Amino acid sequence: AQTVTQSQPEMSVQEAETVTLSCTYDTSESDYYLFWYKQPPSRQMILVIRQEAYKQQNATENRFSVNFQKAAKSFSLKISDSQLGDAAMYFCAYEGYDMRFGAGTRLTVKP
Amino acid sequence: GAGVSQSPRYKVAKRGQDVALRCDPISGHVSLFWYQQALGQGPEFLTYFQNEAQLDKSGLPSDRFFAERPEGSVSTLKIQRTQQEDSAVYLCASSSGTAGNQPQHFGDGTRLSIL
Structure with missing residues (x-):
């Protein structure tokens, strides 16, 4: 089974600065898609970026x-x-034979 | 509407009751997915439809969970004899493609609370 690991439960960044969120995955498939989704408190998952x-x-x-x-x-x-x-x-996700999400990273932006 | 619509937005039920959650996908979208998201966790895959065919139900946690999409558009997720561990947000997503070749568009979810 594919697993997706996000090792940073929480991250914080100053407004206007740069931040990097980590994601690793495990798979034996050669063709798959990777995604980052954003989920605000409204709960809707919003696609941020997609990689083939x-x-x-x-x-x-x-x-x-x-x-x-x-x-x-x-x-x-x-x-x-x-x-x-x-x-x-922010959730990292893998889609191959099935769809798997990581546990998420909570990003705080400080003014 | 332009997006995926889920109803109700909130559902409270007593343990042992049956519940039905509805998903209206984006018009014309072939693929439809259901996910369960526990508090503080990422979504967990439940089941996948391509048109009216349920191609994958490997994520359904027990035979109390049942999903259907009889006409290839609206889908219903039914949970029978609810248990407290069923409390979660249930997300629906639809896609114009199959197997990841088009992104999934998510609804706002239904928050289910079992008392």
Whole structure:
């Protein structure tokens, strides 16, 4: 079974600074997708960024970028120029044969 | 509506009662997923539909859990003889593709509390 590990239960960043959230996963599949989702207190899971495993180029989406290391099975999220609205739970997710989520990282943004 | 709609948003039931949770996916979305999210945890996969076919129900925790999508659009998750451990947020997601080739869009979830 695939497992997704987020080793940082909580992270904190100063507004306008950069923060990196870590994620590792375990799989024997060669084709899969990786995601970062944001979940504010409203509970809705919002897709932040998506990476296809067969693509070597790291995905970027405005202030959000990933560092995808397929051999190391690592998929970290970098948030640049952090904003107060970035505060939320962040979940790393893997989709191959099935969909698995990590336990989440709670991000606090300090003004 | 434009997004995935779930109802009710909150549900309180007494232990032993049956509950039904509804999900209206985005119109035209082929895939529909149900997840269970316990407090402070990430979502756990329950079941997956492609149109009306339930292709994967490996995540359903017991035979008290039943899901259906009879016409390939609206889905209902039913929990029979509820137990306290069933208390969680139940998330529904839909996707225009299959097997991850399109992202999942999530609803706001139903928070189920079993007394």
